[in-house]
Amino acid sequence: MSSEYLIQTRDLSVGFPVGGQLFNRRVLKAVNHVTLAIPKGSFFGVVGESGSGKTTFGRALLNAVPITGGSAHYDDGEVNYDLGDLAGADLKEYRRRAQLIFQDPYAALSPRMTVRDIIAEPLEVMGLCKSRDEVDERVREVAAMCRLNIEHLRRFPHAFSGGQRQRISIARALVSRPRFVIADESVAALDVSIQADILNLLKSLQDEMGLTYLFISHDLSVVAHTCDHVAVMYLGQIMESAPTRQLFEAPRHPYTKALFSAIPSLDPDDKGKVQRLEGEIPSPTNRPTGCQFHTRCPSATDLCRQKEPEMEICEAGHSVSCHRWQELQTAV
Template sequence: MTSDTASLPHAAHASDAISQAPDQAPELLQVKGLTKYFPIKGGLLSREVDRVHAVDGVSFSIAAGETLGMVGESGCGKSTTGRCILRLIEPSNGEVRFDGQDVTAMNPQALREVRRDMQIIFQDPFASLNPRMTVEAIIGEALTIHKLTKSPTEYQARVVDLLETVGLNADHMRRFPHEFSGGQRQRIGIARALAVSPKLIVCDEPVSALDVSIQAQVINLLEDLQAKMGLTYLFIAHDLSVVEHISNRVAVMYLGRVVEIAPSRDLYTRPKHPYTEALLSAVPIPDPKAKKQRIVLTGDVPNPVNRPSGCHFHPRCPKATERCKVEEPELKAVGTQHQAACHLND
């Protein structure tokens, strides 16, 4: 679903929020060389015959209080990256350091403790909530597991407080998920993530399944919660307008790799990678009189099993050279806080 920032009530101050990015804040999350392969098995003995390269050497960091947007076409590895960071999917290689601790090296007990500070909001509010549990049980489950309340009275008061924080009423706690709209269910999912007072929330396309007007409400809620609680977001989405509105910085992924990462304003006004340029050219402009040249990419996204040599984007790139076909570009600085993996920037 595509929307534009004109539909977002807070869009007027989006640029102000971006300009106030916490540049001097300490890094809360550091991802280095994160890789995830899914084996393909075949034959009588079901041996590994090939691999799907879902995430291929991804590196980035997120400062405390920052929102890093992550965009790209479906299947580029955005959601897998987010799940690997939380170890909902075990990464094949790489390092994930959260608040100074190596998450990938933790035993189950240590991981359980650190997960209080790392939560996720899932894409589909219809599938991510247990239909057999009441809203009270869904939100309160984490309170029980982590023993965060000392009495039934305190438990219920905390659940009510979380519901009111996300814009729902106390009498909703006795109901079941099927009794709510999509936007309300996503608010329940947000309340569940907030229950343990996390530092980092991975927002895995949290508004893509919602109507445009409801998208705006949820985005504004996430912004308000961040300002109130000092939250840090990894915001995964395919809608570049939404990402521009909420993010301090944006990382663009293609076929399992980050091809460009930059402050939001720089990336949207001065993209340095042809793939980013093509994505931005597809974003609709609210002004019907404005003219915009659309960059139409040829072909489809390559098979992640048999990836192209050199730059993975070269079969679809209108600016590709012979060098792009044989030499893989490195993600390197092309400006202040701006990195891109493209030979054209050399």
């Protein structure tokens, strides 16, 4: 495994058995053969429609759901873990190094706990501090980094706005001094102006603490503002992966192009061509043959319906899983 990357997955799959009968059960593959590498210190984005497997992929990297196929590795230079085989002291240490920022700042915080206790809870559960004074010092330190005042620590979550609550959630995630942070739709529930404030906070904390982010979102405008590299996921698989600017300037996959065409324009006179996606994402328990996207792709051929495409490198750092990407690019 290369030391350049914090997280590397190879053919990673996550499946869940469904159905009531023991001999009639099917497997719902929420994540299906994902190969990905997240560089150290990057702000790595994963985008896709609801139901594309983004959250399950993130939870697999946190060891919160079992990995049922393939492999995932974590290597920060100090420790090297196979995420599919973690237990005991190694799992406890990985929990300290990998943290999650939840989507809903209202549901993520206990209404019965003060802000101080909420932020301090990971330290106390993991036994990372030797005394209460050390806990309080660490809490005040991370609270200040997240732009929370000392008097805020005595209050309860109901006294705060959505943006303030999300800063509390960020402080709780960072108090254990992790290396890897997954932000799962962490600004989706906030107003646009507050979104920008939280995103700028995450970027400043990345520089200050040397963090690596996996940023899960369905909002392409937010991803364009924040991420260094973006992977596009559909039905549990990666359709396209590229540096952010490269992906937005020259998308190769029809699914990526359809997502981009749905971004609203600020120009009311812009009559740009919109590529609408017909139908719904197929059920993960009844996957299409061939390319997973062919049931909704306007450019699908018999080859797409019969054979699953391999991930191809179209230029440095840019890969795509599509039989016709070269032909479609020439047609444009």
